[in-house]
Amino acid sequence: MTDTLTRRGLLASAAALPVALAAPRVSAQARMRLVIIGGGFGGASAARFARDTFPDVDVTLIERSRSFTTCPYGNLVLGGMRKIEEITFTYDGLARRGVRVVHDEAVAVDPAAKTVRLRNGGPVAYDRLVMSPGIDLRWGAIEGYTEGAAERMPHGWAPYLQPITVLERQLRAMPDGGVFVMAIPDNPFRCPPGPYERISMVAHYFKQAKPRAKILALDAKNGFSKQPLFQEAWEELYPGMIEWRGASNDGRVVRVDPSAMTLRTEFGDTVKADVANVIPPQMAGKIARDTGLANQTGWCPVKPQTFESALVPGIHVIGDASIAAPMPKSGFVASTHAKQAVAAAVALHRGQTPPDPVYFNTCYSHVGTDYGISIVGVFRAEGDRFIEVPNSGGISPRNATMSRERKEEYRRLEAHYADGWYEALTRQMFGLS
């Protein structure tokens, strides 16, 4: 590591030398204009980090909405543990800290002219652009699952398209003894443990309010994040309530009929639901695709050291829209993409070598009262790919590896830490502390 840093230092010096000698560029030139599109976990974190770390850079955040409801903790609204107001934030804190917040929609980017065209306001010029566009849903990828169908069969997976409260109301109105059916997509998708935390939180609600209700989860894959921890917890907390069916057990949903409230699987099983939650396949947000940042997969390839697009120079694509496996598409990891992308963008603009990245993810899931579990990961760039640092990270220990007392303490601690994690992360990104 010392050797790497030494080489880095020398490289940085060598790269910077001609620029420094040619002109006192940094001091004499206009301030760097860093523009960020999208005010979610990636974009808001980028704005906060840029404002704090680079006082001599102008930071503009373009975000169409005046408030942001987080995906994380949305499942706790379903579980009755949080109210939607408690997971909704404004951009006032970032504005107070000196971020220029523009509430408008970015409708086009001209990478040659380095400008962003807005729906209402005039064009915004940038020296470097950070794009954190989030996801769009692939309407029609499941036959019959259109925007209209999503009113009867909510997705609850993209708060700017549909608030989680639509699904919440349907669950509250469901009769005891009813069946809640979920359709869960194949990888890659936003928030890998999210559907399973949702199963848990709905079960938590049913256990209190509708003890005869059942949950059927139809999954397009054969395994999922934190699977042994979730399944052990379901046995323990909600015995007999939850059935999870993977792809090899005909779990893949291929068609839905919202008027009949039925879901049809790959091999022809038809399932009737009282409430249906369909989480469809996804892709990078529209502005990224329109700008030519996505490849044939619908997601955006990036350079692992900088998150600069592999397809269009000068634009850094972060968060769920990027192709960054083995990192998960999570809010926390988007916040670490953001910091590296901002530091790299500033370095590249100044003719310097970007710093070596270290990316980090922590993701807690609530499974029940005082029952939390986690997954963590540390990631680095290696050539043209991302790697997870060997022998690091991983999920919380399984029940059998601990004494009963330690296990109860561990799950309780992780539930509390989850609340601290959510609070720290959101307060940071929205400039509240």
Next chain:
Amino acid sequence: MPSTLARLGRMAALAATAALLAGLPAAANDQARIALVTGGCVGCHGGDGSGGHGIPKIAQTMNRADFVAMMKAFRENKNNPTVMNRIARGYTDEEFALMAIRWAKPE
């Protein structure tokens, strides 16, 4: 411990040299690197390292050597950790030293 600090000193000197040649104040590059390496810490412990909801305060609670020793102990599953053992195994000794600059008592 002395070797870590010595390496850190050499690294800081190099970073300062690079920054000087680039026409920047020496502190700017160091500060960015420290901010990046501690980017994971703040996600749970907060931007000021004050913790909350049972997550411990890490700012200004120990000296640098003790901070680095604590992180190394987490790597060995010591101190009854929940996530810190899994996290610490992903970082290098140099990165622990950079974290200590941000979180430990000033020296």
